[in-house]
Amino acid sequence: MASVQPYLSRVERAHRLIEELRARAPRPLSARLLAERLGVTVRTVERDVADLVSAGVPIRTRRGAGGGHRIDARAVLPPVELTPGEAAALVAALAAIGPRSSASAQSAMAKLVRSLCEET
Incomplete structure (x- = not known):
């Protein structure tokens, strides 16, 4: 297992959490294992999952043995297909959190900016 940074911002942590779950889909991951991989507590994972679910991310939780x-x-x-306003909102959000926070964020920012700006 690769080493985990001792501190991740909330947005970076949410991104990593989604990516961990996506890589394992459709199999579940326990909160304990997610906490180990993200370098945080189980409570933090549970809070982050609840926040993501509240925002509409389709994370399913099953309690008990074999769950996760x-x-x-x-x-x-x-x-x-995004409207120019939707793309601008995503650019603003990425700019606020730091478009270089991950390779995925940097790539998304470049694609959005290209889509918004006319070539000269």
Whole structure:
């Protein structure tokens, strides 16, 4: 297992949590294992999962032996059409959290900016 940074911002942690669940989908991961992988407490994982579910992320939780958290994730995404306003909102959100916080964030930012700006 790769070493985990001792501190992750809340947004980076949520991104990592979703990616951990997505990589394992459709099998569940226990909060204990997620906590170990993210370098946080089980309580923090449970709070982050609750926040993501509240925001509409399709994370399912099953309690008890063999349970855990899982996400309904696709291996490949269909094309997504955004309005210019929606794309601008995502650019603003990425700029606020730091578009270089991960390779995925950096790639998403570049794609959004290209889609918003006319080529000259």
